[in-house]
Amino acid sequence: MTTLDRAGALRATRKVLPEHARAHNRSLLLQLLYRNGGQSRADLARASALTKVTVSDLVAEMLAEGLVVETRQRTSTGPGKPAVELDIPRERWQVIAVDLSGADEFEGAVLDLDGTVITRASVPRNEATGSFALTVACDLVDELRARATAPVLGIGVGSPGIVDLDGVVLSAPNLGWIDVPMRAVLAERTGLPVRVANDANAASLAEHSFGAAAHDLLLLKVGHGVGAAVLANGRLVHGRRFAAGEIGHVIVGTDVAGPLCACGRHGCLEAWLAVPRLEARLADAPDEEAAREVLRECGRRLGFALAPVVGTLGLTDVIVSGPAHLLDGTLLEAARDVLRSRLLPDFFDGLQLRLTDQGPDIVLRGALVLVLDGVLGIS
Numbered sequence: 001m002t003t004l005d006r007a008g009a010l011r012a013t014r015k016v017l018p019e020h021a022r023a024h025n026r027s028l029l030l031q032l033l034y035r036n037g038g039q040s041r042a043d044l045a046r047a048s049a050l051t052k053v054t055v056s057d058l059v060a061e062m063l064a065e066g067l068v069v070e071t072r073q074r075t076s077t078g079p080g081k082p083a084v085e086l087d088i089p090r091e092r093w094q095v096i097a098v099d100l101s102g103a104d105e106f107e108g109a110v111l112d113l114d115g116t117v118i119t120r121a122s123v124p125r126n127e128a129t130g131s132f133a134l135t136v137a138c139d140l141v142d143e144l145r146a147r148a149t150a151p152v153l154g155i156g157v158g159s160p161g162i163v164d165l166d167g168v169v170l171s172a173p174n175l176g177w178i179d180v181p182m183r184a185v186l187a188e189r190t191g192l193p194v195r196v197a198n199d200a201n202a203a204s205l206a207e208h209s210f211g212a213a214a215h216d217l218l219l220l221k222v223g224h225g226v227g228a229a230v231l232a233n234g235r236l237v238h239g240r241r242f243a244a245g246e247i248g249h250v251i252v253g254t255d256v257a258g259p260l261c262a263c264g265r266h267g268c269l270e271a272w273l274a275v276p277r278l279e280a281r282l283a284d285a286p287d288e289e290a291a292r293e294v295l296r297e298c299g300r301r302l303g304f305a306l307a308p309v310v311g312t313l314g315l316t317d318v319i320v321s322g323p324a325h326l327l328d329g330t331l332l333e334a335a336r337d338v339l340r341s342r343l344l345p346d347f348f349d350g351l352q353l354r355l356t357d358q359g360p361d362i363v364l365r366g367a368l369v370l371v372l373d374g375v376l377g378i379s
């Protein structure tokens, strides 16, 4: 296999070693079981195109590790032994998921492997920043760990800011974090596998795994700040310095008199759309029509920001996560109108711009996907 390196020259990727192939095949079987449940060894061999011997060997290994269970014997339909169905023990393992993106509190939950919340906990942030904010996050993880009622498969964290692939929060201005090795800190504290990602990135994984979106999607997260994540062919786009999706500080429109942004410039998407900003402008509106015009104006700005991205990537799904009472209806309709007028009909006709159906737990569910992917290779 070859890929393009940064200079554009073709180079060989790492050689595929036998242990890599084995890990890949295990993930493939776990993925089939996670998605479909109730599969026999023969079903798995058919669906994975692996030999029956390989499947039996891998299943035996995973049965011993407790990652796979035999659930029931099928009724016999012919000669030979009736097949035994296998599944993932969805309730035997739990995952700790943490969402650090809230302005006022850090939230967390213990989930089973299907994303059902077993128990929740949250801690007030009290404007904590720096190492104190990290201590607050660690305390939340400790509390959730004490509340888990089954062995914990791993810990997933959705953090605001820019997060690299090793789980280092490179920069999260609201929390005063620069180069905080979140994954390493939590792994050392708990001895468990830990995965950390930007909160919008985590949310996009939840939408992809549990929602109805296609493999190519942009997820826009509107809260205290505004961020986005892009999935291309089911894979997160990380971009330069892991900052892909940081659309919040893109200035939208050619007017220079947009609202002042936290970054010091005027007219960034975040200055238009962040929840506190939107709420303040609505509170200042003298009547209902003026309030609707505030929503329309912010929706148009969103459309300005999205149109070139949708056109460039050929996206079919733009999913918005945030408060429905602000975003749904007038605001998203105005954004849709802009997209309709700025995109070729072929692009617009297939486009879905809608609120997520993953609800307020979207980052927690995404943190679960981080662990499933990181530990079991399930996405």
Ligand SMILES: [Zn+2]
Binding pocket: 248, 249, 250, 261, 262, 263, 264, 265, 268, 270, 271
């Ligand atoms: Zn800005």
